[in-house]
Amino acid sequence: MQTRWISRLLPAATHTRPLEWSRAALGVSLGTLFSVWLCSLFFGLPIAMHLIGPLGASAILLFAVSSGALAQPWSILGGYLCATVVSLIVVHFFGRDLASACLAVGIALLVMCLLRCLHPPAGALALLVVLADPDSARLGWELLAPVMLSAVCMLLAALAYNNLTRVRYPKKAAEPAPSVITPPDEGDPGITAEDLQQALAKMDAFIDVTPQDLEELIRTSEHYARRRSVGEVLSHAD
Known part of the structure; x- marks a missing residue:
């Protein structure tokens, strides 16, 4: 328990490059x-x-x-x-x-x-x-x-x-969100933009992120997941 509490005080890993700094x-x-x-x-x-x-x-x-x-x-x-x-x-x-x-x-x-x-x-x-x-x-x-x-x-x-310096600012206006962000699997309704809005509201705290940012993060994660899945299929085929 004490180790877990101490770990919360440690800085989180950054995902930016020194060039961006x-x-x-x-x-x-x-x-x-x-x-x-x-x-x-x-x-x-x-x-x-x-x-x-x-x-x-x-x-x-x-x-x-x-x-x-x-x-x-x-x-x-x-x-x-x-x-x-x-x-x-x-x-x-x-x-x-x-x-x-x-x-x-x-x-x-x-x-x-x-x-x-x-x-x-x-x-x-x-x-x-x-x-x-x-x-x-x-x-x-x-x-x-x-x-x-x-x-x-x-x-x-x-x-x-x-x-x-090729950093878009201000944040572009939100485009109309698709009804479903993540494609549903069998028995899974998928994630919608409204689901993200409700999830942010449920957390009952200020979070410096917009639903549009979360949608983009989810889509990008899906893109890499598909690439990984295709790569695994090809490796097994070989």
């Missing part, structure tokens, strides 16, 4: 630099640097795991907007202290879930907006401008860089 790393650096630089041109370097933490975290998502639901355009734009608005409202009623910052990040999470724009770096942004440096605090509601400018710049950088 390098591609993502360069994109993270360029995207963060571009966003902070452009924001500093309009609002000054101190304010731009105040936002660099959440931007760096967003860059990791948008360039390294761009296929995830947390990295899609609405996630970063909606997440940053929700976090900023919620935090400024909290500041208006409760001021700027640790308790207010913790309250803001909790409410921001609820709003992001409600609007389907969950973006973890926006949680850091909510804390920063409440516990802002003097330059950022003086902006008040005008802080929305540098925040959203930075988010848009990061998104534009991800759109350009990912697609130029």
Whole structure:
């Protein structure tokens, strides 16, 4: 039992190549630099640097795991907007202290879930907006401008860089799903897109994967299974 518990703490194996790590790393650096630089041109370097933490975290998502639901355009734009608005409202009623910052990040999470724009770096942004440096605090509601400018710049950088390096972004719109994903065997009804939706809902936890991703994974697995089956048949025939 103890060995099994310890094994859960170990990192899972990754399925990406070092070349992809390098591609993502360069994109993270360029995207963060571009966003902070452009924001500093309009609002000054101190304010731009105040936002660099959440931007760096967003860059990791948008360039390294761009296929995830947390990295899609609405996630970063909606997440940053929700976090900023919620935090400024909290500041208006409760001021700027640790308790207010913790309250803001909790409410921001609820709003992001409600609007389907969950973006973890926006949680850091909510804390920063409440516990802002003097330059950022003086902006008040005008802080929305540098925040959203930075988010848009990061998104534009991800759109350009990912697609130029042959990584499709954002995730393509879901195509109409076939009624049956896996061909049924005798006595087996097969798996449908609706079955995947219900299975995800049954797990009652946020999973950064879409039913479309699961369908593609299942079809790809079936492809390799068929190739293996044909190979076994041919080897026995020889």
